[in-house]
Amino acid sequence: MKTYRNYVATWVMLFLACLASLLFGAGTLELGQAFAVLTGQGTEDARFVVMELRLPRLVIGMATGLALGVAGALLQTLTRNPLAEPGLLGVSAGSAFAVSLAILLGASTATLTTLISQVGALAGCGLVVAATRIQGAGQDPVRLVLAGATLTGLLLSLSSLLMLIDQRAADEIRFWITGSLAGKRWDQLTATMPSLLLAGAIVVGVARPLASLALGEKVAMGLGHKPGLIRLMVIVAVALLVGGATALAGPLVFVGLVVPFVARSLAGADIRKTLWLCLPIGPAMIIAADTLSRLLVTPSEMPLGVITAVIGAPVLMVIIRARRIPAL
Amino acid sequence: MPNPLFVAKSLLVSLVLAATFTNAAAHADTRIVQTAYGPVSIEGTPKRVVTLYEGALDAAIASGINPVGAIITRGGSDVAEYIQPKAKGVGIVGTPGETNIEAVIALKPDLILASAQLAKEQYNLLSRIAPTIVPNFPAFTPTTWKQETRLFTEALGRAETGRKVISGVENKIAEVAKLVDAKLGPDQRETALIRWMPQGPLVMSEGLFSASLLEATGFNVNSGGIVKEGRPHSHPLSQENLGLIDHQWVFLATLNADGDAALDAARESQAFQRLKANRADQVVTVNGQLWTSASGPLAATEILNDIANTIDNVAADR
Numbered sequence: 001m002k003t004y005r006n007y008v009a010t011w012v013m014l015f016l017a018c019l020a021s022l023l024f025g026a027g028t029l030e031l032g033q034a035f036a037v038l039t040g041q042g043t044e045d046a047r048f049v050v051m052e053l054r055l056p057r058l059v060i061g062m063a064t065g066l067a068l069g070v071a072g073a074l075l076q077t078l079t080r081n082p083l084a085e086p087g088l089l090g091v092s093a094g095s096a097f098a099v100s101l102a103i104l105l106g107a108s109t110a111t112l113t114t115l116i117s118q119v120g121a122l123a124g125c126g127l128v129v130a131a132t133r134i135q136g137a138g139q140d141p142v143r144l145v146l147a148g149a150t151l152t153g154l155l156l157s158l159s160s161l162l163m164l165i166d167q168r169a170a171d172e173i174r175f176w177i178t179g180s181l182a183g184k185r186w187d188q189l190t191a192t193m194p195s196l197l198l199a200g201a202i203v204v205g206v207a208r209p210l211a212s213l214a215l216g217e218k219v220a221m222g223l224g225h226k227p228g229l230i231r232l233m234v235i236v237a238v239a240l241l242v243g244g245a246t247a248l249a250g251p252l253v254f255v256g257l258v259v260p261f262v263a264r265s266l267a268g269a270d271i272r273k274t275l276w277l278c279l280p281i282g283p284a285m286i287i288a289a290d291t292l293s294r295l296l297v298t299p300s301e302m303p304l305g306v307i308t309a310v311i312g313a314p315v316l317m318v319i320i321r322a323r324r325i326p327a328l
Numbered sequence: 329m330p331n332p333l334f335v336a337k338s339l340l341v342s343l344v345l346a347a348t349f350t351n352a353a354a355h356a357d358t359r360i361v362q363t364a365y366g367p368v369s370i371e372g373t374p375k376r377v378v379t380l381y382e383g384a385l386d387a388a389i390a391s392g393i394n395p396v397g398a399i400i401t402r403g404g405s406d407v408a409e410y411i412q413p414k415a416k417g418v419g420i421v422g423t424p425g426e427t428n429i430e431a432v433i434a435l436k437p438d439l440i441l442a443s444a445q446l447a448k449e450q451y452n453l454l455s456r457i458a459p460t461i462v463p464n465f466p467a468f469t470p471t472t473w474k475q476e477t478r479l480f481t482e483a484l485g486r487a488e489t490g491r492k493v494i495s496g497v498e499n500k501i502a503e504v505a506k507l508v509d510a511k512l513g514p515d516q517r518e519t520a521l522i523r524w525m526p527q528g529p530l531v532m533s534e535g536l537f538s539a540s541l542l543e544a545t546g547f548n549v550n551s552g553g554i555v556k557e558g559r560p561h562s563h564p565l566s567q568e569n570l571g572l573i574d575h576q577w578v579f580l581a582t583l584n585a586d587g588d589a590a591l592d593a594a595r596e597s598q599a600f601q602r603l604k605a606n607r608a609d610q611v612v613t614v615n616g617q618l619w620t621s622a623s624g625p626l627a628a629t630e631i632l633n634d635i636a637n638t639i640d641n642v643a644a645d646r
Contacts, residue, residue: 025568026569027566027568027569028571042382044569048602049568107438129554171403173525175525175526176526182527182566182567183527185596185597294568298566298569299562299565299572300563300564300566301527301528301566319601
């Protein structure tokens, strides 16, 4: 019964965030005007702002939040580490580096960027899993994050190096690398959608085996699953999700940490329940953060990545300072 | 018959006078110029000049002196494209934000021309290498470039040439202003100077060098009060607020070599498509290195040419 209430509460939160995202913005558009658009009226200008500027952001924000939340939950269950977050572990940085390289080499089409971003994320995932296999780092959650921070630092400095090579590309990279949903177009979403759907299909197939793997390799094997295959599938799904999200909104840290953390505190450690809760919480967090980003420094906008970091960093502290990091 | 004594006296006087003049000439070779960090004395004609500011490079070349070292332009990897043909072989010693002191030393300069933003610590280092000239005029005013050009050319021992160059630009401004007056009514001159990022526009300050030239030729540059005090160069704007810069004209500065490509990229955005200037086909793509980074008399001439060409195209269309 309690879980049921939680489900409803999170979906209501998402609905409120969506409403706020359509009603509030950096513009001079009045609240009443924006509301009129939602009821099918409103001036032409108001309709443009709400339907052409805010709605794409809302939908793309949903996709991004969904992808990052689910990817975080998967990665944390796989590594048995509540701090295993794609942004913190260098997966996002890997895909950001790949995209920076592509921009430098002249790439501009959304399709190409998505693919490159996902390849970069896959390489980042591979490094994370390799790091968990290292004696010590795998057992200690905080040490894994330190390894990830090192990797992130390395990749970000390599990205800076790329910016030094070509100033024009640097300009494009700099605006993208702070993370933002401003000015996103529908075609960027359609370019990313197939791979996100593929990732979704993998998640549906792998959720149950992953939950048994979380009980131990022997249990999983006893139930007829292949641990190696499960791991591979999860890594591919995480890479598709994080790469897709990064191609859409730039590298956003902490989303993959906060969303599963909240979901687990509502539903417990079972990955199947966590995933269900990540569906509304991830989009709600991104959409709320994006709405805030438009309101804080009008008439311009704050980078979305700054807001998610400001929300996420305290959560990381709380998890680390908790007397006992919950084992997954 | 003149008095021999008088002749002797006159001779003596002329000798003394001559000596005084020669002395004065020798002294004239030592100039004292007022800089942000106090008076600086410069002897003779500098042979190896290093410029740490685009406006200084421009002023030096305009007055006939080719610096041995300079910094790259914003958004480029060399000096600005407009001045490259005239600055062949110039050594690169840094970026607008960061000087490579060792590179400066390696060029063995006898004069360093810097920007008004040069920090005291940097000045202390540089002035040990060579006399360093840092202007101290209010930034982002329409006369800043003239004051700076005067200071730099004086330091270079080319004050006279400097004056001529400045009045040349003033004449050109008057010419272009006449063109604008002839072709555009007083209510058809509102414009904004922007760069377009996928997230939205970066609005350039009304006090920017190129914006002050647009103003001087009769355009009305209106950045909607976006660029705040203390952020004098540019400021990003949310796409929801494009109304603030929705004027008849938009000067679109681009860092791409190909201005049309930048315009096409901007037009992918629906918000950009809705701009009045876009619908009236009055978006003018201009070189970002020249329009948002450079300053000085040569840059002024190039920018004024761009404005004149824009006005000529208006005539062709109507």
